[in-house]
Amino acid sequence: MDTRKPHSAAHPPLRAALQAGQRAPSVANTRPWILSDEGDRIALIADTDQRLDTADPQARELLISCGAALYNVRAAMRAEGRTPEVAILPDPDRPGRLAEIAAGRASEPDDEARTHARAIGRRRTHRGLFAADIDDLALVRRLGTAAAAEGATLQPLTTEPLIRCLAGLVSAAEHLHRHEHSHPHQPANRLRTAAPSPDFAAHDFPTDPDGDGSDALFPRRDHGHSRIPGMPDSPGAVTGTLALLTTTEDTRAAWLAAGQALQRVLLAAAAEGVSAAFHTQPLEEPALRAFTTTRLCDGAHPQMILRLGRTLPHTATPTDPPPR
Template sequence: MKTSSEHRFIGREPFEAALRAGECAPSVYGTRPWTISDTGGRISLRADPDRRLAAADPGSRELVISCGAALYNVRLALRAHGVRPRVALLPDPERPALLAEVRADGPAEPGVLERLLYGAVERRRTHRGTFLSDVGDVRLMRALSAAAAAEGAVLHLLTDDSAVRSLAGLVTAAEHLQRGERTRGEELARWVRPPGGPPGAGVRAEDFPPSEGAAETPFPGRDYGRGGVRGLLAPSGQATGTVAVLTTAEDGRPAHLAAGQALQRVLLTAAAGGVSAAFHTQPLEEPLLRAFLGERLCRGAHPQMVLRLGRTRPPERAQQDALQNALAGF
């Protein structure tokens, strides 16, 4: 394989790290709907149409958001290894599956926050249950909002109880509607892995709670088991967590890529502070509910993700100190 002189000068490690990091991104149903390759110092991110969710995501909005999260990890890994990334989004109209190309744009010393976020890439895990507590840290909340803004999105933190109850009602309504749809149930079942199964794409039984417990929460999660696989996730506590909606001003593929990058930057900032996130995309998969949510709770912006943020265990002092030092500018 022919490599560029720039690639030879930088070496293989940053690019290999970027490929590994990309695969650690969150994705809808755990589908990992992307292919990430490195050819001579050019990393290509492509959507994998074979992993599109035809019933839940016919327009591929969530697929592209998932790919955007992978793209952020690629960028971050390069920066953490001293390489400034140069990103071309949607570089070829003739190849719509090619979402981004990333090249090296010279050396760049990583900052403290970039190193901290990169260290959280493999630790971050999607949480699908209740929390021990909400975020409970004003500086971290400001940092989460700033992380979204840095990628061209807005993180709306819902502090009004009536807004939280309204959003919970939308999630509940959408979840119960979707549980009655046979095609969605069959599609979901294809991505659920039973206990002790081999590693790979999809959602493990260990990563979601039993369906009988999930029904008791204000924000019900998906019924991943659908009667076939019992969830094994033990409850962390009784807290709903801090509720937020991630939005963008526009709603095309560039906005969905931006939303995915913003989402992952928020998630890694949260993970660095010992905070996990749960996703609730059910109402966003119903066009009328999504439009209602955007108009009534998001000031007309386009909602791209509904999430709850919280702690599943008490914060560690060393972790908190490291994050506070990195967030000194917020």
């Protein structure tokens, strides 16, 4: 049974898990998963109709999104006192069947499970500058541990040249996308912005704070009057901590792992008052992704580009997914 709307007949641990799965982040808010209640287990199925044809031809971002939903299912099940038993890509004849999650043996919920399950409803994608960087190195390390627990690496970028290099790649990707949109012979669905997501503001980023074309996406940390969309004057606003989420493989299983790692990081961050913004456009351009792999990730495969920081309360992006 398709449970985009979780149905009430499900067994309690499954019911909570089904609801939690729906609250994951997804590329362009496409929510490209079907969570199917199969009695003693939940099946996670890719909804390939939601794939962004040209921005995500391999369905890499679709599977990352599904991996994030899978982590929510697991976290909620653990918080309900059941150990999730997960089979990844269980049936080679049905590649769209991404995972099966059974509610295994009863177990006392651990603190992490409770914390993450509580954070599911609080996490929101941030767009714009941050009120403050993550000032706590131990927290950055904890987020790295969260990614590693799912088989991925969270790699903060700390040196100015690398930060500027990545900012340049984001700008380059944005320019390419804009050019293609304005080109009369390009298909209309070249980009994620063509996806039917009324609450997704693809370009709601800080734009050109100095009005001179410089540092459009990553303004200098030290200019006193950064501008956040909707906020004319935001003294002290910062870019946040830039990080890449990488995996050693670049397979469908690795993309699902990256999604679980992403969500584990985001929930651990949300639990400590830290939000994330994403800039995945360069990873949608094969040449820019290849460059990122070799020059910024030491050969590991970049799956997500994030900024992490503390937000101002009134810059939160309301993004509860619309019911389908």
